[in-house]
Amino acid sequence: MSAAVTLVDLVLSAVLIVLACSALAVRSLRQGIPLFISFGLLLALIWARLAAPDLAIAEAAIGAGLTGGLLMVSLRELPTAANAFAVRFSAGRVLVDLLTLILMVVFTYAFWSGLESNDGGRLVNDVSARLPESGVSNPVTAVLLNFRAYDTLLELAVLLAAVLGIRSVGAPFPGPGTANVMLSGLSNWIVPVLIVTGGYVLWAGADTPGGAFQAGAILAAALIMLRLNGHDVVQGIGLRAERVSLSCGVMGFLLVGGAVMLNDSVFLRYPTEWAGSLILVIEVLATMAITFSLANAFAAPPAGGPASV
């Protein structure tokens, strides 16, 4: 049994590497990008194999789905096939290959000796010990939104900064197209299912794998499907609602973190009996912000030009 499992692991790893190499080596990126999406989906399977179900959902939705979608949308406007593709032997290329080889050897040695030494001290025990006080029972959610809440706040700020950057610097996207019959028929089924699934994943994230980021990505996918059908929700909600929807994640987090200072005078230290509810409030606001931020990455700047944000 164990040998068969190891064989499966080896095969999965080999396919992963082959997908990655071929995504970069094919002549045209029209083939390379679907290979990259497959790479992301296989990686999601590997997360599930490595006992990381939260990551599996997130990787499938965000890493493979949304990243792949962003790359596909950019296919139209960026060159996808180079004439001078396989640069023949040049000093630079040989140097890079040498660097690659040296790095691989160094990393292998470092990783191996790190695993061998195995100093113990796994944080899983500390997390499990304090999990009852955290307000949720999914350990990853507890770490994300309670023990390391500050990091999540900064992560939402990074997402907001990226959206601001995209809106101010990015070139305009072509507007939403007219949908054909099959796409609109499919969307009539998929969009409601996505909305319900997103809401469920958010709610279930407290006790089972799931959470705000996965839910935000699923809802963003729903908004993107709507846009593909010609209903641009992101553009259509108006400027004030747009600002609120993008910033409510960071703002909500700061407000909650500041409000609990009245109780304990430490930023983001939730009182234990309120922890579950506060986490839910933050997660709902974060989901909304993530949804609109990710959908914004797919959308065009407003008609007044980038400066009117």
Next chain:
Amino acid sequence: MFDEQVIYGLTGMLLFVVGLRGALLHPLLLGQIIAFNISGAGLFLTLVAVAYDGGASPADPVIHALVLTGIVVAISATAFALAIARRIRGNIND
């Protein structure tokens, strides 16, 4: 130290190096962006392999939270990079 940790950890590092090589050598800007994403995925794979503790015991949730944050930051950076790439129309050789 589990077999899975060794296999997936080394695979992750190989992916990092493959992505690094692609970022340096790929002639197209879009290809370089994809290569950075592959590098990032390789790093995440190595991290999660370290967090794995056998099927019976729970894996390290702090590392999982770190990788989840990493996935979201990676797509933010990719989206921004693509926006800039579209603005310069992929002309990295000017």
